[in-house]
Amino acid sequence: MLEWSQDIPTDGSVELPPDPRALEALGRNHSLETALADLVDNAIDATATHVLIRIVRAGGRLRSLYVVDNGWGMSPNKIDAAMTVGGRREYQTGDLGHFGLGLKAASFSQARSLTVMSRASGYDVVGRRWRPDQATKRGFECEKVASEFAAAEFDRDWHIPMSGSGTVIRWDDVVAFPASDDRKRVETFVDKAITTACQHLGMVFHRFLEDGRLTIEIEVQDIDASFISSPVPVTPLNPFGYSRSGRTDFPKELTAKAGDYELTFRCHIWSGRSNTPQFRLSGTPSSHQGLFFYRRDRLLQAGGWEGIHASDRRLQLARVEVNIDGDVTGLFQMNPEKSRVQVGPEFARLAAAATAADGTTLDSYLDTAEQVYRTSQARTAKRTPMIHPGTGLPPRVRSTIEKEIPGIRGEKPIEIKWIDFTDDTFFKVDRESSTLWLNRRYRQMLLGGKHAGLNDVPLIKSLLYLLVANVFEGEYLGPRDKDNIELWQKILTTAVQAERQ
Incomplete structure (x- = not known):
């Protein structure tokens, strides 16, 4: 035996x-x-x-x-x-x-x-x-x-x-x-x-x-x-760097204890339809919902619910700060690359027990975040449709415009291109070819030493597009449209010449 x-x-x-x-x-x-x-x-x-x-x-x-x-x-x-x-x-x-x-x-x-x-x-x-x-x-x-x-x-x-x-x-x-x-x-x-x-x-x-x-x-x-x-x-990219919260009563701190260890969940709700770099981070907004683990002010993990809840596009406004000081047996352990926190079996139970002073739990917080998202989606439909841009802007800029602004069906996209002008004016509106022409003599100055390309100076082009897009609509230019174009032309031409000097 x-x-x-x-x-x-x-x-x-x-x-x-x-x-x-x-x-x-x-x-x-x-x-x-x-x-x-x-x-x-x-x-x-x-x-x-x-x-x-x-x-x-x-x-x-x-x-x-x-x-x-x-x-x-x-x-x-x-x-x-x-x-x-x-x-x-x-x-x-x-x-x-x-x-x-x-x-x-x-x-x-x-x-x-x-x-x-x-x-x-x-x-x-x-x-x-x-x-x-x-x-x-x-x-x-x-x-x-x-x-x-x-x-x-x-x-x-x-x-x-x-x-x-x-x-x-x-x-x-x-x-x-x-x-x-x-x-x-x-x-x-x-x-x-x-x-x-x-x-x-x-x-x-x-x-x-x-x-x-x-x-x-x-x-x-x-x-x-x-x-x-x-x-x-390298500029700071704060995942919680919003100008205003999606709800005035957030962020809230929810706390829970496991023996002598106390953990705080600082729950945030972004405002609906946010599109800042701080909200987008390095991917789609929905990929950065969830828990953001920090250790000694260094971000270890940017998103993911770690068993608390399944990922859901309706929760993309929900982000939670969790500050840890190191590995805690049964709760969490960071990987060697310091890019991920592996949670233990006790973590989900601790999260479920976390409560704010006013009684808010993680479940009720997630319900609120989802409601803010739903409300923001309903408001978006009220935006005035515009003719979408075509070539001349980077694909991600065009994608953002198409996502944020309803398009006018049946209209040719507005192209934005450079061409040689015979005068000093900054831009020209060509309704026949659906093109916003820019004066090539200002191109190198605006590039500031960068390489020219089809999608160059996206900031200038985007601002001009938003300014003049509405004059491409309709069958003809009305007196007010003509006056606006003349006004914009005088101001912007003077400004670009001042920049050149």
């Missing part, structure tokens, strides 16, 4: 070092923007006030990506600890780091070479490099960067206030970079990457950006042209 034993006897041990190929598996769930966010976490933990992200182009191709901060930097011992796979430093209260894998996992997910150069107060610049593909041949040996090169990299003009300490992280052989020197393809990638990174970093770190604790900028350096672009600032 087999007997069960509580104790398991052992007879010695054998050392089994990890296979260096394990490096290649780190950070597989990272995207470029979540990986950058992990590096910004480290900068914040190092008390940095400025972070610069620089993409380097040489020979027509994208070659490297830098993340530079003006934090306290690292001594030789600390940089070795930071570059140790699985090395976990002593975290201070308020630190955003957690697993000891952030720098390596984020970097190895995006690049085949990670170089870190850092200087702490009282120390010279020190550099280390990891190349996972080389580690599989050598074992876990991290390369030391030549002191002269590390110092030269650190002392480059990074366009941020460096006070003698800081850290320069360099990625080479970035897997997301296009393997091409085709200018259009490269510029399309850069534009999309910067836009996506700005949106994600602006949302994840919006509390730091809003109160001035942190500045993040992104720029592009072209080595062949000896040119560095103007920095693109």
Whole structure:
């Protein structure tokens, strides 16, 4: 008869070092923007006030990506600890780091070479490099960067206030970079990457950006042209940054306790038909309903009901702030990429018990949010129909107009195009061809150094469209329409000429 034993006897041990190929598996769930966010976490933990992200182009191709901060930097011992796979430093209260894998996992997910150069107060610049593909041949040996090169990299003009300490992280052989020197393809990638990174970093770190604790900028350096672009600032993208609430009695705080642990749900309702960047975030409004988990002011998760309720387009105005300080057994645990919170079985029960001082529960809050949505949908039908725009505006702008404003059936779309004028007037209304013509002599000035294209200067074009769209309606121009066009023409032509000067 087999007997069960509580104790398991052992007879010695054998050392089994990890296979260096394990490096290649780190950070597989990272995207470029979540990986950058992990590096910004480290900068914040190092008390940095400025972070610069620089993409380097040489020979027509994208070659490297830098993340530079003006934090306290690292001594030789600390940089070795930071570059140790699985090395976990002593975290201070308020630190955003957690697993000891952030720098390596984020970097190895995006690049085949990670170089870190850092200087702490009282120390010279020190550099280390990891190349996972080389580690599989050598074992876990991290390369030391030549002191002269590390110092030269650190002392480059990074366009941020460096006070003698800081850290320069360099990625080479970035897997997301296009393997091409085709200018259009490269510029399309850069534009999309910067836009996506700005949106994600602006949302994840919006509390730091809003109160001035942190500045993040992104720029592009072209080595062949000896040119560095103007920095693109990352602006805060607050998921709760509405000008007015959808209901005057919200937001409300609902609280519940699990033993000694108290959790607060701060429930918000956006106003109906909101269309600001803060409401849209990085996707459709309905994809960002639900719970927004924060840890030490850093956003971990943007939406999702985590078993409290099924996703429903009628709840797209409902967003809930939940501030946590770390993993709590049975309640929640964040993933290594710090992009998701996994809730435990106790979380749903705690949420169901949460109540506000006036008796509001999560169920009644969701009912209210749905009612606000229904009311806003009914109001939308009262908007005056307009002829929708055609070519000349970006697809997402046209889509927003079509979603927000009813169209007039049977009318040709209003095209918006540039053409050479014989005079200085800014625009012309051509009802026969359903075209709003713009004077090409002002185009480069309005572009401000950006590339011309079919859908360029969308802000100017959108404002003009909204101003003149109604004069394209009907069989002929009435006296009032003609007077309005003359008025708009005088004011806008004077304004664009003043801008030109």
